[in-house]
Amino acid sequence: MVKRSDRRSRIESAFEHLRRSISDALGAAENAHQRVLDTFAEQEHALRIAQTGAAKAEREPEQVTDDPADPRFQAALARALADRDEIYRDWTEQGPPSLAKLVEANSPGSASEPFDTWLGGFGDGDAANPPELWRIGTASVPDSPLSPDFPAVVPALDFAHLRITTDGVPETAETLVQNLLLRIVSHFQPGQVRIHSWDIARLTGTLPDLHPLSSAGLLTAHDSTRLSDMLDVLSDHIKRIHSHDLLGEHTTLRALAAAHGRRSEPWRIAVLFGNGDPLRDEQQQQLQRIARNGLACGIQLITVDLPLTVNSSIESITLIGENRARTSMTGPEAVVALDDPPTRGQAAKACGSIAAEFESRRARVRTFDDLLPDELWQCHSRSELQAPVGFNEGEEVWVRLGDASPHTLIGGPSGSGKTNFLYGMLGAMAARYSPDELELYLLDFKEGVSFAQFTPGKRDPSWLPHAKLVGVNVNTDREFGLALLRFLSDEMRRRADVAKQHEVTKLEELRAEDPSGRWPRIVAVIDEFQYLFAERDPVTAQATKLLEDVARRGRSQGIHLVLASQDVSGIEAFWGKPAIFEQFILRIALPKARRVLTEHNQAAMELPRWHAVVNHESGVKHGNEIARIPDATARDTFHELQQKLWQRRSAGSHAPRLFDGSNLPKLSELADYRKLTTSVSTPRALLGQIIDVEGTAAAVRLSRSPGRNVAVIGSVPEDTTSALGAAALSLSRQHEPGTIRFTIGSLLDDVDDAARSVATELAERGHQVDVVGLDGIAETLDGIAAGIGSGASAVRHCVVLYAVDAAQTTLERKDPVTRACALDSLRTILKQGPESRVHVLGWWRSAQRVKNTLGMGPVDDIGAWVAFDVHGQELSAFAAGQPVNWSPRSRRGLFFDRSVHSRPEVVLPFDLGGVPTVPAQRSTEPGETSTNARAEVREEAGD
Numbered sequence: 001m002v003k004r005s006d007r008r009s010r011i012e013s014a015f016e017h018l019r020r021s022i023s024d025a026l027g028a029a030e031n032a033h034q035r036v037l038d039t040f041a042e043q044e045h046a047l048r049i050a051q052t053g054a055a056k057a058e059r060e061p062e063q064v065t066d067d068p069a070d071p072r073f074q075a076a077l078a079r080a081l082a083d084r085d086e087i088y089r090d091w092t093e094q095g096p097p098s099l100a101k102l103v104e105a106n107s108p109g110s111a112s113e114p115f116d117t118w119l120g121g122f123g124d125g126d127a128a129n130p131p132e133l134w135r136i137g138t139a140s141v142p143d144s145p146l147s148p149d150f151p152a153v154v155p156a157l158d159f160a161h162l163r164i165t166t167d168g169v170p171e172t173a174e175t176l177v178q179n180l181l182l183r184i185v186s187h188f189q190p191g192q193v194r195i196h197s198w199d200i201a202r203l204t205g206t207l208p209d210l211h212p213l214s215s216a217g218l219l220t221a222h223d224s225t226r227l228s229d230m231l232d233v234l235s236d237h238i239k240r241i242h243s244h245d246l247l248g249e250h251t252t253l254r255a256l257a258a259a260h261g262r263r264s265e266p267w268r269i270a271v272l273f274g275n276g277d278p279l280r281d282e283q284q285q286q287l288q289r290i291a292r293n294g295l296a297c298g299i300q301l302i303t304v305d306l307p308l309t310v311n312s313s314i315e316s317i318t319l320i321g322e323n324r325a326r327t328s329m330t331g332p333e334a335v336v337a338l339d340d341p342p343t344r345g346q347a348a349k350a351c352g353s354i355a356a357e358f359e360s361r362r363a364r365v366r367t368f369d370d371l372l373p374d375e376l377w378q379c380h381s382r383s384e385l386q387a388p389v390g391f392n393e394g395e396e397v398w399v400r401l402g403d404a405s406p407h408t409l410i411g412g413p414s415g416s417g418k419t420n421f422l423y424g425m426l427g428a429m430a431a432r433y434s435p436d437e438l439e440l441y442l443l444d445f446k447e448g449v450s451f452a453q454f455t456p457g458k459r460d461p462s463w464l465p466h467a468k469l470v471g472v473n474v475n476t477d478r479e480f481g482l483a484l485l486r487f488l489s490d491e492m493r494r495r496a497d498v499a500k501q502h503e504v505t506k507l508e509e510l511r512a513e514d515p516s517g518r519w520p521r522i523v524a525v526i527d528e529f530q531y532l533f534a535e536r537d538p539v540t541a542q543a544t545k546l547l548e549d550v551a552r553r554g555r556s557q558g559i560h561l562v563l564a565s566q567d568v569s570g571i572e573a574f575w576g577k578p579a580i581f582e583q584f585i586l587r588i589a590l591p592k593a594r595r596v597l598t599e600h601n602q603a604a605m606e607l608p609r610w611h612a613v614v615n616h617e618s619g620v621k622h623g624n625e626i627a628r629i630p631d632a633t634a635r636d637t638f639h640e641l642q643q644k645l646w647q648r649r650s651a652g653s654h655a656p657r658l659f660d661g662s663n664l665p666k667l668s669e670l671a672d673y674r675k676l677t678t679s680v681s682t683p684r685a686l687l688g689q690i691i692d693v694e695g696t697a698a699a700v701r702l703s704r705s706p707g708r709n710v711a712v713i714g715s716v717p718e719d720t721t722s723a724l725g726a727a728a729l730s731l732s733r734q735h736e737p738g739t740i741r742f743t744i745g746s747l748l749d750d751v752d753d754a755a756r757s758v759a760t761e762l763a764e765r766g767h768q769v770d771v772v773g774l775d776g777i778a779e780t781l782d783g784i785a786a787g788i789g790s791g792a793s794a795v796r797h798c799v800v801l802y803a804v805d806a807a808q809t810t811l812e813r814k815d816p817v818t819r820a821c822a823l824d825s826l827r828t829i830l831k832q833g834p835e836s837r838v839h840v841l842g843w844w845r846s847a848q849r850v851k852n853t854l855g856m857g858p859v860d861d862i863g864a865w866v867a868f869d870v871h872g873q874e875l876s877a878f879a880a881g882q883p884v885n886w887s888p889r890s891r892r893g894l895f896f897d898r899s900v901h902s903r904p905e906v907v908l909p910f911d912l913g914g915v916p917t918v919p920a921q922r923s924t925e926p927g928e929t930s931t932n933a934r935a936e937v938r939e940e941a942g943d
Contacts, residue, residue, distance in 0.1 A: 136153065164318075182347060185351075195269050196233070242293075261378060270299065362393040368427065373431055406560055410588040430465075438466050444473075469657050471659040482532070485543060603626070687700065712867075712868075738768075739795060742769045743797070745800065747806045778825075793837055867894045
């Protein structure tokens with residue numbers, strides 16, 4: 001019984017233990033379950049508090065939970081408030097200073113300062129780098145004593161549109177907009193910001209405190225019933241900016257301004273006050289397009305109670321009571337206390353001052369110095385060249401040379417100021433772009449020295465560092481214009497070949513691929529270009545072909561043409577040639593200019609003096625910009641700029657080559673003459689200077705080949721003796737004494753002094769020289785001919801004969817015994833001499849007399865010739881039978897070398913300097929203008 005009782009007791013005890021264990025387990029599980037439910041509920045309360053905001057949950061707990069007394073809600077709220085306080089403590093220490101620095105960095109000056117520190121003044125803000133943020137008030141978080149106040153700002157201008165929603169009190173919105181606009185217009189120079197306003201509820205416009213700006217055109221209040229007019233103005237502005245300014249690498253005016261350091265267009269802020277209802281469908285769609293594309297073009301919209309949804313940057317302000325608002329910049333928790341506005345009298349006075357200052361600047365007579373930048377050579381010509389040329393109501397009017405407007409056509413009759421305009425344009429460009437960015441090639445066809453200012457003179461050694469070539473007084477040298485076009489065409493092909501190697505097509509891309517290369521943009525100015533097309537001859541045909549090629553393809557290689565004409569015929573020369581004419585997108589029409597613009601655009605006929613129409617739309621009327629052109633040709637005006645640029649030139653830079661058609665080149669200063677050395681195996685005889693860009697010498701190689709003789713043909717002694725003297729002197733420079741001998745035949749009394757002067761110069765250089773007259777010439781030629789038969793001599797022998805035809809009778813006399821004559825000896829020398837190093841350099845006074853000397857012999861015994869005052873048809877036999885289109889011109893000749901040329905070239909005779917010709921010629925130093933050239937420039941200022 002005892003054992004059974006103990007067992008029962010143990011069993012009961014075990015069951016009790018099991019029951020207690022199960023009870024404890026169930027209790028623990030229930031507690032754990034309750035804890036999970038409490039945690040979940042607390043987390044759900046925390047989520048709702050986070051969504052609603054801790055401040056609002058504390059202030060209005062019923063918005064978060066049905067039982068505000070629920071301890072789980074209270075715990076979640078306490079934790080949220082503690083976290084907020086900890087964050088605010090960190091914000092109090094670090095946030096306000098950081099935010100203040102951010103606002104200060106992005107809204108400098110009047111953009112962030114209180115009104116009383118700047119209202120009534122004129123800002124000088126950097127329009128190329130405008131502030132991103134603009135102050136509207138002070139923000140704070142209500143019921144958060146640990147939260148400090150901080151500045152409330154919004155983006156404006158290029159950065160975002162602004163949408164304002166009122167609470168039924170539009171006056172607060174009007175004050176907000178006026179304050180913001182006052183800050184903006186006061187930050188920049190007057191005129192940089194233009195305002196358009198429209199109010200659906202007011203016939204007389206809105207923003208009354210800003211109305212004084214309307215007197216100067218800085219504010220336009222549009223009729224409440226004519227919203228379409230305002231939208232059309234903004235749309236046209238966007239089209240113009242896209243077609244004019246945003247064709248290159250830049251997609252926004254802001255990027256373009258940052259690249260060039262200036263703002264080419266003012267900002268336009270359009271303020272629209274609505275009533276909460278959407279606009280008509282077509283107006284709403286147009287407004288949406290403006291909002292979508294406007295920021296890139298400098299147009300910002302500020303809408304009040306007007307629905308606007310666009311795929312563009314837009315910030316919102318919601319008014320929540322008098323002088324209070326919430327913004328998308330500060331978030332829904334912060335409340336912005338809007339800045340108090342200045343009094344109406346203060347605002348109107350400030351706006352009146354801004355308008356008066358703008359009117360004063362617009363009315364001020366601007367000078368050439370106003371076209372120049374504050375710092376020289378700070379611009380880059382990667383995508384285009386641009387510079388101001390004048391002013392329209394105080395605002396600069398710019399010209400641009402780039403892909404959009406590659407070439408320029410300038411027209412204006414005599415006295416309209418064409419030379420002055422060119423000076424202003426070239427000066428403004430040269431001041432902005434260094435010589436590594438811009439090169440100038442300048443050519444003036446009229447009888448004047450418009451561009452002589454840019455070359456060194458005897459009184460002033462300075463020159464324009466950008467100028468590489470200057471041609472003046474070339475009205476009779478159309479070949480020089482042709483040579484310039486040929487040079488530009490060759491340079492264009494050279495650049496294109498290099499671009500192909502880098503697998504690019506444009507100069508801008510080539511610069512990026514070859515940053516170490518020198519690839520300046522080239523501007524070639526041809527004044528009175530119509531002379532190139534003055535006659536129906538090969539020059540006109542070649543010039544037309546080259547001009548079309550350069551005009552069509554030059555833009556991609558950075559080569560720009562500026563053609564100017566005072567005669568309608570200059571424009572008519574392009575009629576029927578659209579491939580040329582249509583490339584000249586930029587048109588400049590001076591007063592009374594005809595046919596430069598389109599036929600129906602007569603704006604130039606009403607222009608006063610010192611004005612011009614600048615048109616980047618091929619002369620179409622809507623592209624007109626009227627500019628007042630400052631005086632750039634007054635005494636010391638351009639000269640002062642040139643001095644500054646010249647002093648900044650790089651070491652080793654060279655003066656531009658000057659081609660003055662009224663003067664002869666000096667042999668001793670010719671580059672080709674200076675390069676002659678005694679190390680050459682085949683010497684060259686220099687006869688004159690070819691009319692080309694480089695100033696190349698007309699040279700004949702005297703090799704041991706048949707026909708390597710030279711004939712100088714013409715009846716003008718000063719030209720022919722110059723050619724013979726230059727040939728002899730240049731040959732002496734290429735030989736050591738003892739390696740060449742000269743026989744000078746002075747066969748005409750009129751040129752005896754010239755012949756003997758050359759002989760004296762040759763003798764002074766150490767060479768063997770024999771001078772013979774008419775009486776001894778026959779014997780001399782017989783002796784030379786006899787020597788040829790014995791083989792080639794180690795010493796070169798040059799027979800220089802002055803007036804060969806003057807000895808024709810003497811040379812024809814036959815020896816009574818041998819029946820031979822010296823003329824036969826001369827023919828033998830001409831035929832067989834070159835192979836024995838004997839060459840004839842002879843002067844005949846007509847082409848027929850050359851033929852008489854040669855007799856029945858071939859004319860190719862004379863392989864090269866230069867002819868003066870000889871008609872082209874007389875020279876055909878000496879030019880391989882081809883027709884020679886040439887009329888004699890004073891101090892000009894025609895040069896042809898059978899072994900080199902396909903057609904003759906025009907040359908200038910040399911001034912031999914110390915060796916006189918007949919008579920001695922006046923010349924200028926190379927690279928120098930004539931004595932009165934600089935003075936003549938001022939006389940041409942009105943041309």
